[in-house]
Amino acid sequence: MFGLVPVLIDRTSLFEGQNTQSHREWIYRQAFHMGRHIIGYEVQKVQAAVDWLESTADSDASIGVAGYGEGGMIALYSAAVDTRIDAAMVSGYFGPREAIWKEPIYRNVWALLREFGDAEIASLIAPRPLVIEHSPVPDVTDQKGNLTTPSSTDVRREVARIDALTQAGFQDRRLVIGADETTIGPWSDRAVKDFAGMLDIDNGLAHASDSPPAADVANDVANDVANDVANDVANHVANHVANHVANDVAARQLRQVWELDDYTQRLVRDSDHVRNDFYLHKLLPEFKSPQWTTKPEFPTTAPDEFVKQSRSYRKLLWEEILGKLDEPLMPFNPRTRLIANEPKWAAYDVVLDVCPDLIAWGILMVPKDLQAGERRPVVVLQHGRNGLPANIMNGGYNNTAGRLLERGFIVFAPHNLYRGEDRYRWLDRKANSIKATLFSFILAQHDQITRWLASLSFVDGNRIAFYGNSYGGETAVRVPPILERYALSICASDFNDWTRKVADTRDRHSFMISIEWEMPYFNMGSTFSYAEMAYLMVPRPFMVERGHHDKVAPDQWVAYEFAKVRWLYDQLGFPNRRNIEFFQGGHTMKGNETFKFLHQHLQWPEP
Template sequence: MRYAVVSVVLAAISGTAWAQQQDVKPLEGTAPLRLEEPLDVDMVRGINAFAEQEIVLSRERRKRHWHPDFSNHAAYDRSVADNRARLRTLIGAVDERLPPGTRQIVLPENLERLPTFPGVTAEFVVTGEGPGEVILVPDANWAPEHITGKIAGLRPEEQLAHVLAEMGIATRTLRLANRSSEFSGRPDLRSTNQPHREYLYRPAFELGRHIIGYEVQKILRAVDELEAAGKKIVVWGIGEGGLLALYAAAIDPRIELCVVSGSFGEREQIWQEPIYRNVWRLLDEFGDAEMASLIAPRSLVIEDCMVPEIAGPPPPSPQRSGAAPGQITTPSPQSVEREFHRARATYERLGVANRIQILASSAPERGRCGTAAALQAVASRFPGRVPGKHSVEPLAADEASRRLHDRQRELVDDLRRYTQRLLHGAAKERDKYWASADRKSLAAWEETSEAYRTQVYDELIGRIPYGLLPPNARSRQVIDEPTHTGYEVVLDVFRSEADGSQPIIAGGILLIPKDLKPGEKRPCVVCQHGLEGTPMDTIVTDPNQKAYGPYKGFSTQLVQRGFIVYAPQNPYRGKDEFRVIQRKSNPLGRSLFSYIIPQHQQTLNWLATLPFVDADRIGFYGLSYGGKTAMRIPPLLPPRPAHNGEPARPGYCLSICSADFNEWILKNASTEDRYSYVFTNEYEIFEWNMGNVANYAELASLMTPRPFMVERGHDDGVAPDEWVAWEFAKVKRHYDRLGIGDRTEMEVFNGPHTINGKGTFDFLHRHLNWPVRPED
């Protein structure tokens, strides 16, 4: 470091405790700051604790979404119709299925293929004959051939299709995407160790679809056929299939009986399960008991039994990596019992308590699925059946391996290609979404776009409905340079209503020029670090320091130009420590940026109180993940004048996105481009249904009429120039047509993923009305 104070601070922020530092010199008007550990560690831990507290509170809060009418069964069904429709949307089961009547039977394999969507087929293995038919949905690690006994691997009592066939009940067993990673990736691009389910989940999630929704739709495609044939409809799922069967029966009242084996229980730990079970906003409205209430008054059988448990994804290798952590364990008997009793309460209110039952093994240890009681519950639906011997001819080992390989490859490719077709049509869906925004004039745009700003915040980011606390600003001086001083600052933001909860904090480093004149107010630039960064990374000026490469000390450069500078700590630091914040928050309809927005609003509120900051001239400049912040925070935090008794609210008057701007939806959902996050370890990056709501051009439009700029290096591996130029062209057109084309620009330079600090500095001087001095 070029100055001793900063080298001490950098060491402290990197991990050295501050507890032994006694000489704390605070900024005037703030309390002394002492931290027991680095700011980022304290911040991330606090947000994680908050998210877990909110998950616990969600169980009671779900009631606000439910208004059941128990007067009779028909009235009850009508009263939960909206809940059912929302659940269908949340799992992405929204595409219209192809009509029944078209199917392909492949003999002698007994495969039945039901076209579900264009290019997507639901594949079943059909077994047995009889007056009834059961749709079997196995665990993802079990192929239909395991369930039927055609391929070894399961004990005879677990081969439910074979067992039911001998009872005179026909079955069709659905093939699921399994947890292998064999087809996860493209040999000509990148391969990953993501289970097939995660590989299909990632791009689908960005487009408002889900592997859960796709496979539920396959179940319902079979339901369509059975209904058309006038047959009884029973669905039985085991493990992963139990989860799918529960969803299917919850959203489709045609299913008369649902059997869930080894999957029913409390969902509050869903964030620890594989990411392909992550459902946006699920726990805000639905636990398993609530989904059971959508099945009522129809019959539901819950088997408390053991299912395949998963310790994590396939192990990584130099050739395959990037999978999200997550494990599957069988719900504990206590968890099953508690959730069952919550579900039973609804059945009791409807006078049909006998239609829900829980089946547990009587052995000292929990048994396997397919108890005699479960089999009898299914058999009772099919009077007139004729039990008999059902013979099975096992496949030879090489034939078994070939069949499983070919069928899984085709399944994964079909769903991958279907999602890519959705991706190619997403821009048109966004155009429809934004059709009500009036671009005929700047005034019309400002009036009609405000609703979109609210929708983006509520539906895409996720709003946390807690008011801001008094900031309780604490600080200590950490930099003393000839041209400026620096203070580390911590602010309180908000807290959960959970008992004893600690406040979420915001923090960063404030840089103040030493040539301030008494009473002078200057513009302020908020300089945001990228992934795994700290505020000090934006400040260091020693070229030998790693952080200097991408940041070029741009915070220091700007304070030396006379700007007030604030470098915030954002919580995307700590690898899985911060990534699980997204996992914990998504089921509540929240994201990582749900916390960052109020952190920045509190920061703006506090900066506006400083006597040397001009509250009307606070700009934002972020690199990389800080560029992601530039696209999500300033657009949603415009300055607000006082109105109807509400005080004025400071906001960002401009935004600069450096080393991040691109065709964001393509980058998140493409399986055909090496730049895509589908292949990388950033599993927290995906935002539910963003492809149909807002790309970067739409987010940038919410900056209007405030200035917006993009900084782009030709050699930046984030995306190719063509993607960046394509998306920025839409921004430029938007500003031009509103008559403010001079307020947006893009500088492209020869360089990598870094701050360039040429055109962007000029942009800041011009739009923050701060003169360029000779020494600059």
């Protein structure tokens, strides 16, 4: 009989401070964005162990997998996906998963609850046998989530669901619970014996009531005498071995962490090519392997087919990466009130119904020189993290709203949900389990906002622009590319190489060393970075506003990513519909070239 114990990534803190992360979270964050998961990595470790066991054991030998806590989770998933595993034992893990968002962050699995609870995963093991031991879970807190032992009632209810998903008796399944419905184990005699029996193994466990043979008693006495004689030497050797083992375990753990880090970072480095093969070169294959040329000019490519085929990518970004709410939009039911009455403009608080339990809120600012029957363009001006619409109305962001109003634009400043620091991060985390993100709500809100704006008698619904700063700039490359009601989009103080920004573990600009743990989107790094999201704007105009001293990212990241956007617009014959302004400033809206861009493409005369 062989036994292997795979090394799992532990919960030791990688570094201390404001952004304390465990080893598990460090791997989870970067892997999640690249379409991988620490759970998947560790399941593959188990599969590698199965490969080795198959190559060394007898051909008819049974293979089982057993685990406790995090190991119990890996055992459950491994047995579900690998039919070479003949039996599984899950201890300290099985139960309802509806509150998975309260568990440690590295258990966050995109869209899990859309299809799977523990019962559904266990049903994939059937008809192979399964032991479920209701043991107390490990004491884990402060891992951006905690572990709590479920009640025996909850465990029994989840186990009963397995029969509802399969058939009674289809699977040899044992639920091991302590006396009076208490927890038991981990590794109780009952659970281990049941598991061993499923693998046809005689585990030979001794019981306290068994009497040792006389020979064993004699040997014990002899051993006691020997131990007394050599006690000092034995203690010295034992301490030396213990210290050596402890140091080796810590070193081996770090090797495992950095091996997974190195593998994931290779995915980050190669992601440009992966995304090109996924989108750009699939729609424009003639550009995948260009030929050397000295021609001074090249013809452009007709954009129609690219625009048409991009619709499926727009749908994929919304539904598979950002998440789309299932509920249909409700009637507007607008509620408005006058909150500012300046000499040249008035401002109104606006609340709209979006879907049950979700509203959209913002401030509508309207110039007072509107003529009867006139329909003007609107600039939707989006605040950044922890901002409010009032910040925009009251002169914030370099008084961009006031300056736009002076130029005759209508301005709408919506509220986005990224306020309250970790409060919105927990909302995003909770949404992930049902295939949604923070932007699932924001997209629905902006969908309703633009519909409502277009319905107003003094608004030209074909001339609604988006201009966002910081987290609002992040919105600029997610919302307008999907919602085609936006005629153009301007991204200020955010545009960069998003895959490196989220998942790079070697650069100080990365979110990997910041508090923004909600930034990874599952598999975005292998499908969409900022260039690919900007491609979805074609043929609509797109612009970037970038301060040289903005610490969001270095200039070279911004220039490199925008060069891809510029190249595509130029190839498709739209060189005048893309622009970037670098200015000698920081993390703000400048309002120089961007204003010219708005006037040009919204067809509104400059003052």
